[in-house]
Amino acid sequence: MADHAATHAAHDPNMGITGIDHRKMGMWAFLGSDCMFFGALIGTYLSYKGKSLGGPTPHEIFNIPLTSISAFVLLMSSVWMVLALNYLRLNNMRWAKFWILMTALFGAWFVGNQVYEFNQFVDEGLTLQTSLFGSSFFTLTGFHGAHVTGGVIWLLSLWVLANMGKLGPQDYLKVEIAGLYWHFVDIVWIAIFTLVYLIP
Amino acid sequence: MATHAAFMPGEQVTTTQRVLWSWITTVDHKRIGILYGTSAFIFFLVGGIEALIMRLQLARPDNTLVGPERFNELFTMHGTTMIFLAVMPLSAAFFNFMLPLLIGARDVAFPRLNALSYWVFLSGALFLNFSWVVGMAPDGGWFGYANLTSAQFSPTHTIDFWLLGLQILGISSMLAGFNFIVTIINMRAPGMTLMRMPLFVWMSFVTQFLLVLAFPAITVGLILLMFDRFFGTLFYSPAAGGDPLLWQHLFWIFGHPEVYILILPAMGIVSEVLPTFARKPLFGAPVVIYSGIMIGFLGFGVWSHHMFSVGMGPVADAAFSISTMLIAVPTGVKILNWISTLWGGRIRFTTALYMALGFIAMFTMGGLSGVMHASPPVDLQQTDTYFVVAHFHYVLFGGSIFGLFAGIYYWWPKITGRLLDERLGQWHFWLMMLGFNMTFFPQHFLGLIGMPRRIYTYAPDLGWNFWNMVSTIGSFIIAVSILFFIVNVAKTMRSGAVAGDDPWDGRTLEWSIPSPPPVYNFTRIPTVHGRDDFWLQKHGDGHGGKPAGRPAPVTKADLASIHMPPPSYWPILLGASLLFMFAGALISIYQVILGGLLTLFCMYRFALEYHRPAAGHGH
Numbered sequence: 001m002a003d004h005a006a007t008h009a010a011h012d013p014n015m016g017i018t019g020i021d022h023r024k025m026g027m028w029a030f031l032g033s034d035c036m037f038f039g040a041l042i043g044t045y046l047s048y049k050g051k052s053l054g055g056p057t058p059h060e061i062f063n064i065p066l067t068s069i070s071a072f073v074l075l076m077s078s079v080w081m082v083l084a085l086n087y088l089r090l091n092n093m094r095w096a097k098f099w100i101l102m103t104a105l106f107g108a109w110f111v112g113n114q115v116y117e118f119n120q121f122v123d124e125g126l127t128l129q130t131s132l133f134g135s136s137f138f139t140l141t142g143f144h145g146a147h148v149t150g151g152v153i154w155l156l157s158l159w160v161l162a163n164m165g166k167l168g169p170q171d172y173l174k175v176e177i178a179g180l181y182w183h184f185v186d187i188v189w190i191a192i193f194t195l196v197y198l199i200p
Numbered sequence: 201m202a203t204h205a206a207f208m209p210g211e212q213v214t215t216t217q218r219v220l221w222s223w224i225t226t227v228d229h230k231r232i233g234i235l236y237g238t239s240a241f242i243f244f245l246v247g248g249i250e251a252l253i254m255r256l257q258l259a260r261p262d263n264t265l266v267g268p269e270r271f272n273e274l275f276t277m278h279g280t281t282m283i284f285l286a287v288m289p290l291s292a293a294f295f296n297f298m299l300p301l302l303i304g305a306r307d308v309a310f311p312r313l314n315a316l317s318y319w320v321f322l323s324g325a326l327f328l329n330f331s332w333v334v335g336m337a338p339d340g341g342w343f344g345y346a347n348l349t350s351a352q353f354s355p356t357h358t359i360d361f362w363l364l365g366l367q368i369l370g371i372s373s374m375l376a377g378f379n380f381i382v383t384i385i386n387m388r389a390p391g392m393t394l395m396r397m398p399l400f401v402w403m404s405f406v407t408q409f410l411l412v413l414a415f416p417a418i419t420v421g422l423i424l425l426m427f428d429r430f431f432g433t434l435f436y437s438p439a440a441g442g443d444p445l446l447w448q449h450l451f452w453i454f455g456h457p458e459v460y461i462l463i464l465p466a467m468g469i470v471s472e473v474l475p476t477f478a479r480k481p482l483f484g485a486p487v488v489i490y491s492g493i494m495i496g497f498l499g500f501g502v503w504s505h506h507m508f509s510v511g512m513g514p515v516a517d518a519a520f521s522i523s524t525m526l527i528a529v530p531t532g533v534k535i536l537n538w539i540s541t542l543w544g545g546r547i548r549f550t551t552a553l554y555m556a557l558g559f560i561a562m563f564t565m566g567g568l569s570g571v572m573h574a575s576p577p578v579d580l581q582q583t584d585t586y587f588v589v590a591h592f593h594y595v596l597f598g599g600s601i602f603g604l605f606a607g608i609y610y611w612w613p614k615i616t617g618r619l620l621d622e623r624l625g626q627w628h629f630w631l632m633m634l635g636f637n638m639t640f641f642p643q644h645f646l647g648l649i650g651m652p653r654r655i656y657t658y659a660p661d662l663g664w665n666f667w668n669m670v671s672t673i674g675s676f677i678i679a680v681s682i683l684f685f686i687v688n689v690a691k692t693m694r695s696g697a698v699a700g701d702d703p704w705d706g707r708t709l710e711w712s713i714p715s716p717p718p719v720y721n722f723t724r725i726p727t728v729h730g731r732d733d734f735w736l737q738k739h740g741d742g743h744g745g746k747p748a749g750r751p752a753p754v755t756k757a758d759l760a761s762i763h764m765p766p767p768s769y770w771p772i773l774l775g776a777s778l779l780f781m782f783a784g785a786l787i788s789i790y791q792v793i794l795g796g797l798l799t800l801f802c803m804y805r806f807a808l809e810y811h812r813p814a815a816g817h818g819h
Contacts, residue, residue, distance in 0.1 A: 016386025040420035135433035
């Protein structure tokens with residue numbers, strides 16, 4: 001990409017003097033900001049840990065095997081994202097489209113698991129209004145799920161564009177930026193899974 | 201060049217309708233800057249009127265001009281308006297108009313996103329002030345402490361207007377932050393290394409990082425509050441074991457960097473104005489830059505000094521006390537650098553320079569009282585008294601507002617092509633200086649003899665009568681000074697002296713192009729050879745080095761190579777959809793859903809507006 005940047009710097013309005021595309025740098029800035037967003041939510045969860053006055057406690061209701069599968073699914077989706085970019089770079093649209101769709105479907109699988117998990121918890125008596133644990137748990141994981149859902153919609157939009165013939169190898173950067181976002185959301189889940197689910 | 205009509209950077213348009221349409225769809229950073237500046241000044245007047253009503257109420261003991269409920273609304277909206285709708289967008293006006301000119305660029309990195317930031321800002325500002333129309337103005341203080349803001353203690357929509365309005369404004373600030381970070385890193389002219397960037401660019405750069413890193417904290421705080429009020433969560437509910445201090449921490453983790461978001465742009469402006477009118481380079485410019493970065497870093501580690509009175513324990517108090525005192529060091533370094541810049545300079549006493557000098561003097565006084573309540577025992581005496589009100593008005597009015605007015609007088613000729621009247625400017629400055637000190641200096645005394653903040657009236661036998669009257673008279677003198685400024689603007693727009701390209705013998709790139717600048721700013725992107733590059737071109741380096749000379753004349757090929765982004769109406773439609781969605785939170789869930797769908801639709805159109813079909817040329 002480096003020589004690509006140099007030759008097109010003259011007439012590509014999105015190419016900066018650092019050789020990094022404006023849109024890519026903008027995404028990095030956004031992700032930096034989003035770190036603080038999740039940092040504040042995770043901080044809230046941790047500071048209220050064990051302070052609930054009633055209701056189910058975390059390890060009474062957590063379904064670690066199910067959530068481990070969710071974590072695995074989301075991690076695998078990041079691998080599919082890498083494969084999608086790889087095939088896009090190789091000008092192989094057929095496989096690029098396939099792996100973009102797979103990334104989105106695995107993301108949707110993760111969200112589906114979360115919906116199932118939330119329903120289970122509600123059945124076992126934990127809602128937003130039950131306790132500090134309920135409030136902070138659903139808010140933190142819900143916002144993460146919303147981020148994943150946004151990513152799924154984004155990836156599906158790219159897939160639809162590709163099928164309409166409006167997204168090709170020359171749009172590598174647009175897929176790469178979606179990938180940056182996707183990997184970030186994935187990394188946030190590793191933090192949440194460890195701090196919320198695994199640590200007793 | 202200078203014959204461009206004032207307020208009309210860009211192509212000439214003929215009918216009113218087309219003028220209006222061209223402003224609504226504009227993506228030109230200069231026009232967006234003017235929109236920001238104009239809106240912010242209007243809200244500055246609104247916030248000022250709120251302050252005057254409060255001062256009238258407090259002029260005499262047992263006064264009955266406004267009741268306690270209205271007074272609560274006034275101080276809440278005054279603080280919120282001045283911070284989020286006046287000082288921040290006035291700074292944003294300068295970011296927009298000046299940053300691309302100062303770094304030698306034709307626009308910002310994302311011109312349509314820039315327009316979106318403005319329209320979202322306007323949406324949030326109108327939403328917040330609409331609360332006056334429906335008689336539900338926010339009344340929980342600008343820092344809206346939990347659990348006064350809970351549904352139990354604030355059952356009507358007052359707090360909802362506040363928390364939703366601030367979330368809209370937060371979106372606007374963060375979008376602008378991403379845009380300017382990328383613009384400054386990626387769009388500097390060739391040769392403009394980071395250390396050659398003008399000081400205003402540097403201070404703005406630090407500000408953008410503060411914006412994008414500090415706003416998420418208040419966003420989360422507001423989301424938790426919103427969930428508590430709308431969905432019955434328990435975050436700030438002591439009955440369920442929740443801790444209202446959580447709000448204070450989240451708020452001040454944002455709130456203290458916010459103080460630097462308000463002051464750093466003004467510091468940047470002053471660092472441009474002083475060297476220009478002292479005709480000397482900024483003394484120790486790299487150290488001023490490092491100090492700005494230092495302030496940005498330390499700004500994230502001092503938030504709990506707003507909370508000494510809650511009793512966090514000696515360790516936390518000591519840590520935050522030390523970090524707060526530390527931050528006075530880079531600030532003091534800057535003050536010494538500004539003063540040293542003036543030392544031995546050939547000073548021209550323009551209004552812009554007076555405003556900058558006013559900034560230094562007043563900000564130093566505000567800084568000194570700030571160091572006083574960095575000490576927890578002292579703070580416990582002063583907290584929630586008028587002493588604190590005096591302190592933060594010295595830094596935010598004496599600092600930010602004086603600094604921003606310095607910028608207005610300094611850059612007005614570049615923005616409009618006409619010079620503001622110096623005689624009226626002097627009236628403005630001296631009256632504002634007098635009024636400001638009459639209003640706020642006595643509040644130090646009032647605070648120390650025990651007058652608390654946020655009270656709507658007081659008994660006549662407390663010894664507060666005289667200084668309150670002085671303070672009220674001072675506030676009206678400030679109002680008169682602002683009238684002088686408005687008259688000045690009106691006069692200048694009709695018959696101001698034509699500025700020419702470079703009325704101040706300026707040092708930075710914006711003075712090398714016409715006033716007002718053409719829509720594309722630079723016919724040819726300049727190559728930069730040092731800090732204060734334009735000065736070097738004109739005068740050499742002052743050590744026997746020859747002037748670098750003006751660049752070669754512009755050719756037709758230069759003009760043909762300029763491509764400016766076309767106008768777009770998706771930013772305003774996206775901003776309006778977002779407003780529709782947020783307003784739905786107070787009306788109906790169906791409006792929220794419809795607004796959400798509209799927002800999504802506009803986002804798609806926005807994103808795909810220039811997405812070319814794959815049939816285009818491959819790279």
